Amino acid sequence: MRFILAFALTATFLASALYGLILAVDPYNKFGHNLFGFETKAVDFARENKFNQVEHGKKDYTAFIMGSSSAHRYMTKELNRLTGLVSYNYSTQSATPEDYIAMTRHILTKYKPKLILISFGFEELSTQTKADDMFFSSPLKNYLEEVPAEELETNLFNNSYLTLEAIADSFKVIWVNLFGKALHAYLEDGDHIVEKRAKKLKVSQFGYANFEIDQKRMGYLKTLKELGTTHGFNVVVFTSPLSLEHLNKIINDPVLNASHQKFKSALVDVFGVVWDFQTPAIAPYNSTEYFMDSNHPNHHFSTMVLEEMFGANRIGFGKILKK
Amino acid sequence: MLFNSYAFIFAFLPVALMGYFTLNHFKQITMGKYWLVAASLYFYSYWNVKNLPLLLTSIVVNYFIGHYLHKNISWKKTLFQLGLVFNIGLLCFFKYAGLVGFAQIALPLGLSFYTLQQIGFLVDSYEGLAEEKSFLDYAVFVSFFPQLISGPIVHYQMMMPQIESAENKRFKLDQFSLGLFVFCIGLTKKVLISEAFATWAKPGFDEHTTLDFLLAWKTSLSYTFQLYFDFSGYTDMAIGIGHMFNVKLPHNFNSPFKSKSVIEFWSRWHMSLSQFINTYIFTPLVRAMPKINFRNTMIATFLAMFIAGVWHGAGWTFVVYGALHGAALVVNHIRKKKKKKFPGWLSWFITFNFINITFVIFRAKTLADAGKVLIGMMGLSGVVVPKLGIKSVGALKEYGFKMGSYLYPDDYFLIIMFLGTSWVLYKFRNTSELEKTFKPDTRIAIYCGIAFVFCLFGMNRITEFIYFNF
16 A cells, blocks of 8 residues: 555656646746746747737838748848838747738738748748647737637646656756846847857758648748738748758758759749749858858848848849749 | 556546456456456447457357367367468458458457467367356456457466456455556656657658668667567556456566577567467477478478568568568577577677667568668668767768768767666566566655656657557
8 A cells, every 4th residue: 555655646746746837837838927937938939029029019110021040130220221121020930831921910900011021941831840839829829810729728738738848848947047048039120139150050950851731831821922912012032041061961862852842832833933042052151150050040141141132232142933 | 548648547447447346346246347348348449449340259259169169069170270260361351451452451459469369269279278158258358458459468278267266356455556566667668768769760761761871770779679668568558457457467578688599589579479379370380290300390480480470461571570580590490409609799799680670671661661771771871970079081981971960969868768778678677577576665656656757748649559550
């Protein structure tokens, strides 16, 4: 009996403690509380931050930059200089077309945009890449017409909090807030802080396997394009630059290469014109002078990309794909 | 439902146990058995209720054949043969229909295991070693849910006396504690260890089109470990649940990766299947030979192992797998006969690598997929050297060496997992050894409680046991 009691007490106590910790920390902001006054949560709630900046923006923004974290470093002052518009960088980690359509609808409630610039990563159109959990716990979810039922429910036995990852992230939140500092800080206009140059150009892990175009996402992008037509704004899209090493891993694999072409074709089908920065023309820029890591261009290279698309003197490392 | 699911652990199992022991407590022995059968059939139907009629039909047909095998009838042998044809026919139909032009039908869950178990019963009945007069008892034997889906394959005469024993009709705290302990070991193996290796094995087999040397070895070793921890984890859970019901089920694994020969490996891996093959396939084959000599015994060995390979499924990979193991056993026996031995460490090294390589064939969907991994393991698809303190491969470039990227945190975790689990496998006692020396003390209970909780948090993934597919 002692064995069973000891087992039951240990299991009950530990399970309650861990689950209670996760609920109290709420690392993915599913319950919307911040009991301990953390400066940042495990997965930075960038969407909520930026949503509020857009919602309560003091400027009359006429251009918006969207994309995942790879679009963080496109500086609004550079886009302003090149286009004469007033821009806001609405990019967030792990963004997917769900974000872009929701963001566009949100923007249209407050502003009259003239330009929406979207950076696309290879994985974003894939059925294998799920929309970020944080999207569904942010106010942006209200701007996506179809929200999966299970994503709207938030209850005590929420599956994503009964995971080992949630335990790890809860401890990470506590650690970062006690001993570290928030890695992502957004400036006015959604700009990202300028970081030090990376020491090594690491190839980021990627997962492009079993690539299938997510047709629902293509539907969102078509709707976004139509909103542009209806509301009179241009949608300019481009493929997010990858380092040469990262790109070669894709194009040297016949299956991945075929998927990569599908990805580009899908964008061209919807938008008609796509700026392609995922080509071997990137070779001269394959260093930490231009990249933070293999799929995050730094501020300097991001500016060069903007110059390539909007500037008067193109260097030519961006290819234009048309129908 | 899976053993590693919330529904099973917190709902089904407690209800099944409470119902069974409560009915037995009130001397409702027959009702207790009905309860056990009903619970088992519910457990089975939870997967797909369409599989239930086949299970019930199999139980009914085999019961009546077994029943009449004890009568004094002139056509006893014919009846026995019909019974074998029925069971083997059922297996062949569902496993191999696709090969002969029929549409491939999904294999009903557990068919391979409960069919083998009943074949064993028919043979034992024919030889007068087993008899069951009660249909209810027979239904309990076949449907007992801990071992229904993936074994271990049990003998009738091993299991039913335990169910019948009056002593075992009451709930025993010591048996429950032991069962809980073994169940926790199995749950940890499955949820925390096997699933981790699965994430490293899958991409190599199913996603990459070529594998460099390190990736190929990472893939093959990950699968070998995944398979072992998955299947032995399942078996441990089955055994643990059996203990909770006061039924001691046989172990299926006895530190197979310590084996120094293929002969030894098959005495330590999937032991209930090995025993079945030995008793019901190998021995009859040998007896059927014109002369019992070494040569014919080796032929029987090869054939028995070949059948074991093909039992897993209708694919060339299983044919090759069975043939390779059959050949390896024959070679092993020949060397043993000639008293030839390698040094211990070399024997282990050869055996482990042979097992690892054949598991690649076992896992691959096609021989081409297996070839992809094996070619990578030989370095023929290149060797990508991670950036660990070196920046260039220099002259080795001409030999297919390339510089790769830095190791990711996941790679370090993989290395730790490999080293950690290898150390545990070789240094620690296995489940059957731990079971023998189990004492229900507080410290063990706390360890089990901690492991159990982490498993609960790790269970939130959709997974299946590998051997459910066979």
